Every structure is written in structure tokens, then in C-alpha cells.
Amino acid sequence: MRGRHRPIPWTQTTAGTLTQADRALLADTWRRRARAEYLAISTFSVLSMDLCAAGAPADVLSLVHRSAIDEVRHAELCVRLASVYGGGEEPPPSGMSDLPDDPARPRREQAVANALLVSCVAETVATVVLATLRQEVTDPVVKAVLGVIYADEVTHARLGWSYLAYNLRAEDARFRAVAGAMIPVAVAGAANVVDAPKPEDETSPALKAHGFVTPTEERALFARTVREVLAPGFEALGVAAGDIVERFGDRWAARAS
Ligand SMILES: [Fe+2]
Ligand SMILES: [Fe+2]
Numbered sequence: 001m002r003g004r005h006r007p008i009p010w011t012q013t014t015a016g017t018l019t020q021a022d023r024a025l026l027a028d029t030w031r032r033r034a035r036a037e038y039l040a041i042s043t044f045s046v047l048s049m050d051l052c053a054a055g056a057p058a059d060v061l062s063l064v065h066r067s068a069i070d071e072v073r074h075a076e077l078c079v080r081l082a083s084v085y086g087g088g089e090e091p092p093p094s095g096m097s098d099l100p101d102d103p104a105r106p107r108r109e110q111a112v113a114n115a116l117l118v119s120c121v122a123e124t125v126a127t128v129v130l131a132t133l134r135q136e137v138t139d140p141v142v143k144a145v146l147g148v149i150y151a152d153e154v155t156h157a158r159l160g161w162s163y164l165a166y167n168l169r170a171e172d173a174r175f176r177a178v179a180g181a182m183i184p185v186a187v188a189g190a191a192n193v194v195d196a197p198k199p200e201d202e203t204s205p206a207l208k209a210h211g212f213v214t215p216t217e218e219r220a221l222f223a224r225t226v227r228e229v230l231a232p233g234f235e236a237l238g239v240a241a242g243d244i245v246e247r248f249g250d251r252w253a254a255r256a257s
Contacts, residue, residue, distance in 0.1 A: 006147055008077070012140040015084050018206060026210050027086025032198070034078035035092045037071050037149075042096035044068035044156075047111075047118050050099070054111035056163060063159040070152040077145045084141065085210075112167050112175050113182040119160020121186040121230065122193075127153045128225040129218065136208040146211060161233065168237055179239045187226060187244045191252070194222045216253075223253035 015023060044067040051064055075092060083089040099114045130150040137143045167175040198215050213221075226248045231241040 006144055008144045008148070009140050010080070010084070013084050014139045014141075015210070018085075018210070022204065022207055022210075023085045025207065026212060027082050029212055030078050030082035030085060031090065031092070034075050034082060036193075037075035037078050038092040039095065039097045040071040041068050041075065043099065043118055043122075044071060046097070046099045047114055050107070050111040050114050051163070054108040056111060057166065060159060060163050060166070063155065067152075067156045067159065070156070074149050074152065077148065081142065081145055108167070109174065109178045112164065112178050115160040115163045116179055116182045117186040117189065119157055120164060120233070121160075121183075121190050123153055123157040123160065124229060124233070125190050125194075125222060125225050127157050128229060129213070129221055132221055133211055133213055136205075137211050138209040139211070142209075142211040161237075164239075165237055168239070176239055179234070179237075180242070183230075183234060183239070184242050184244060184247075187230065187248060191222060191248055194218050219253040220250075223248055223250055 015026075018026070044064055048061065048064040048068065051061055056064075079089055079091060099117065100110070102110065127150065130146055130153060134143065134146045134150060137146060164175075164179060168179070194215075198218075227245050231245050234241040
């Protein structure tokens with residue numbers, strides 16, 4: 001959490017030591033991350049409406065709005081990093097994400113389901129990916145940017161887990177069933193994001209020093225997150241995680257891109 005307000009030492013970038021091809025690949029990677037961060041702004045805005053409609057506790061409402069603001073900063077940081085590797089600053093395309101919305105569904109059920117989707121699953125996966133990426137990064141600028149983003153994503157994940165626990169404590173079996181039904185949907189959705197088309201696998205240590213992760217590594221990380229974090233996390237709260245560990249296990253991770 002101490003990383004949250006750390007200044008970024010932009011002038012210390014080591015991008016100049018890379019080949020043009022590596023720089024282009026990294027610019028593309030950070031542009032893609034900027035797009036994802038930009039979409040995350042509206043993800044939290046939409047989630048905030050679900051949480052307001054459901055009368056969520058004040059600390060959860062505060063955190064969801066803070067999260068949207070954090071994502072603006074993440075998008076800005078990624079845009080600037082992309083420009084460090086690949087020329088001018090290019091804002092991400094405008095657009096917004098949507099979340100499942102069923103007007104006929106009780107508001108609190110929808111809030112629980114969408115908080116699980118966005119926060120417990122997507123943000124928890126993001127924290128594991130970031131924590132792992134950071135270990136091999138040596139470029140001071142990328143290290144600082146990942147430190148800031150990581151500190152925020154941890155909070156974004158906590159928001160969902162605490163809201164889920166709060167609802168389960170309500171001793172209303174409904175919320176346990178709502179959560180159990182959303183888990184496979186949310187994990188499959190996150191797996192689709194991991195599987196989105198990306199540049200070819202590269203294994204250059206130079207790229208790793210600048211925050212690059214190969215699609216193969218990303219799938220392996222996702223499988224590990226499902227097995228070691230998500231499934232045990234849901235089960236610790238008494239929510240059956242279904243077959244997510246089998247569906248997104250090593251076989252899923254190891255298949256060819
Ligand atoms: Fe983010
Ligand atoms: Fe986030």
C-alpha cells in the first residue's frame with residue numbers, strides 16, 4: 001500500500017537500451033493495458049450504481065468511487081509508458097464496459113453478483129499478475145508504475161471480498177446461491193480476457209525487465225490464481241466454487257495459443 005503515492009521517475013527510463021522491435025512490442029503492450037484500465041473506469045462507475053441501488057455500506061460505496069478514480073490514473077500511467085516506448089501519447093479509444101443488468105432482479109442480488117465479477121475475480125486476478133510481473137521488472141519507471149497500480153488493485157479486490165462477506169453474514173441463503181452461480185461466469189469471463197489475441201510469445205529477459213508477460217505465462221498465472229486464490233477464497237467464505245479449478249487448470253493453461 002505504501003506504493004500508492006510514490007512519484008514515477010520518468011527520466012530514469014532504460015527504454016533507450018532496447019531494440020526497435022522490443023520497443024514496439026512494449027508500446028503495444030502498454031497501449032493494450034491503457035485500454036483495459038480505461039474500461040475499468042466505467043466498470044466501477046456501473047458497479048457503483050448497483051451498490052447504491054442495493055444500499056451498500058458507506059465504506060464500500062466510498063471504495064467503489066475511489067476505484068474508478070484510481071483507474072483513470074492507471075490509464076494515464078499506461079498511456080505515458082506506451083509513449084516512452086513508442087513515440088507520442090495516444091489516448092485509449094473511448095468506450096465503456098457494461099455489467100449484467102436485469103431490471104427484474106432484486107438490486108442486492110445484482111450488486112453481489114457484479115461485485116464478485118468485477119472485484120473478487122477480475123481485480124484479484126490483476127493483483128496476482130501484477131505481483132508476479134513486478135518480480136522480474138528492473139526498469140525503474142515500469143517498477144514504479146506497477147507499484148502504484150498494484151497497491152490500488154489490492155484495494156479494488158478487497159472491496160468485492162468484503163462486500164461478499166458482508167452479504168454472506170446476512171444469513172440469507174440467497175446471497176450464497178447468487179455468488180455460487182456467478183463464480184463460473186465470472187471466471188470464464190476473466191479467462192476470455194486472458195485469451196484475447198496478443199503478440200507472439202517472447203522470452204527475452206530484456207522484455208521482462210520492462211513488464212512484458214507472454215500469453216503462455218499469463219495463462220499459467222491465471223490457472224494458478226484460480227487454484228490457489230479464487231477457489232480457496234470462495235470456499236473459505238462457504239461458497240462452492242464449482243468446477244473452476246478443473247476447467248481452468250493446467251491443461252487449459254498449457255494448450256497452444
Ligand atoms: Fe487498474
Ligand atoms: Fe482495478
